[in-house]
Amino acid sequence: MLKIQEVKTLVETGKAKKIQAIVQEALDAGCPAQEILNAMIDSMGVVGDKFSAGEIFVPEMLIAAKSMAKGVEILKPVMSGDTSSSLGTCIIGTVAGDLHDIGKNLVSMMIESAGFDLVDLGVDVPAQRFVDAVNENKNVVLVACSGLLTTTMPALKEAVQTIKAALPEMKVIVGGAPVTPDYAAEIGADGYAPDAGSAGVKAKELVN
């Protein structure tokens, strides 16, 4: 239990250099890998909340995510083949006409840290490409569409509507500087997150 607590602290404080040894120690002490992973996911939830509340900023969130990724490297061989640990696959991309990816990359990191497998389609993604990606990948439960420019708001709408027309049950989350909750609802998205910190929480909410 103490080791698990230590893992949590190392994720929250972003100690990437130390975490692998402690995760290994936790495994050696008999802690189940799933329990360690859940602890790290919980920690990233705390990190996301603190980011949304303005208590920590991008560097702190990044090093926390990096720390978790390092810890997961140790868990992966132990958990290989265990699909029950994943919340499912999330397809993410910046919509057509928009070449920006800083925000999308931060959101990717937080969604992955929340327990999803991630397929990143990159930037300037045509609406149909989101649908194709859902069909090409296994266990897709969520599509996340990002847009930074006001000029690409229509492309965001087109992406959501194309996904919903082809896959009515698929959950879609949107975000980006010009996006508001009202706009997200208006274009038919299931969810909206104002920042990367809350994106992971919202993603989990949508699929649970």
Next chain:
Amino acid sequence: MVDIKKIQAERTKLFDDVNDSIIPKRVPVNIFLGIEPTAQYAGIDLAEAQWNPGMLEDAGDKICQTVFSDSIPFMPYMRSPALYTPLKAQSFVMGSNGFMQHPEVMGMEADEYDYLIEKPYDCLIEKVIPRHYKAVNSQEPFNTMLSFAKGLLGKNDSLMAGAGIMMKLVAKYGYRQMGLNGGGAEAPFDFIADQLRGFTGISMDIRRCPEKLQDACEAVYPIVKKMGTPLIVDDYSSVMYPLHMPTFMREKDFAKYWWPSFLKLCEDHASAGIRTSVFCEDNWMRYLDYLQDLPSNTQLTFEYGDPKIIKEKLGNKHIISGLYPISYLKNKSKQECIDLAKEYIDILAPGGKYIFALDKVPLVLDDFNMENLCAVTETVRDYGVYSNPGEQVGTVFKKEDYQAQSCRSIDSKYYQSFEQRQLENPKASGTELQKLQQLEEQLFAFVANLLM
């Protein structure tokens, strides 16, 4: 008959008064639309206009006839594809809809900090520019040479076309006079973030190698200082800085790594009589006390924030601008927009040192309602009239209040100073040396332009 020269002199004086800590006749209005909304307003294909800015002259004229502003309301400044396409730019790319965009590109790897610190300009030329511009390739020297020349010619061509339109419109409508007394640069930390390490890279570096980052800010300092220095220094010369990274950082890091080199830069320029103008991106409310330390009469254009607190804290020393939310112009009624403009004037105009501007430049026509914009700027013109023009207020900008601090020179095999050239060519005439130096400076400005 309307005396355009007189109108221009009056408009110019509004801004000069604000800069001189004098209450102007009325609140100056500083609104401008870029080529995107202007092209849309005139029904011109945007991609075409990006390549041929000359076709925007009538469109710009139409904006001038429609929107009231004391400075020219049409700014054909652009990131020209004529510059970026021949150089195969990665960080300034035209999207499928004709918009020039700025995707994140990492120009420098984390393990290259030592080289940046040792030879900053060499590092920019050898490492960063080839990553941003794929046509600059040491394996293809002849193609590189030709691409570089095409980019330079393309940039100059677009610049001349845009400047020509602006000069015509300024003269035709009597807008505030413009000159070559303005410069633009980035804070040292932002320069490293924006063009070298990228947003994610630098955010990690703050934790991974903060001392190197600090040294790197000092290393690029002379380069960004030179980038920002205006061609002509007169009583109203200024350098404009868009401030990117601070709101993404915790205050402790900001105070230690971001702020010192920027403050030094502003004070150095101030000691030469060059004023500071900043655009505080995002919400700077937690940094107002730092802004208080900038040279007097710094023009602070805010995106978000509480106008009342900002005025109380900074209004005596600095010039406040921005804040009027463009979203209001899109979503509210004309009357609501007018009422808010009056509210802002009531808060920000007393005591002078206020220039009306929006919180951000409209990207597209759909960002705002043109009728509302016109109603707001006309309201500011009519409502923002002072009863005490000519009165001296607050602190005054004096270059004697500031002292230049020492910094390293641009020591690079890719840049030769006048003195170095003189030493190497003792028999060259002064005219010859000056001409060659002028070309050197033009190339430096072009390289700087590639990295901004």
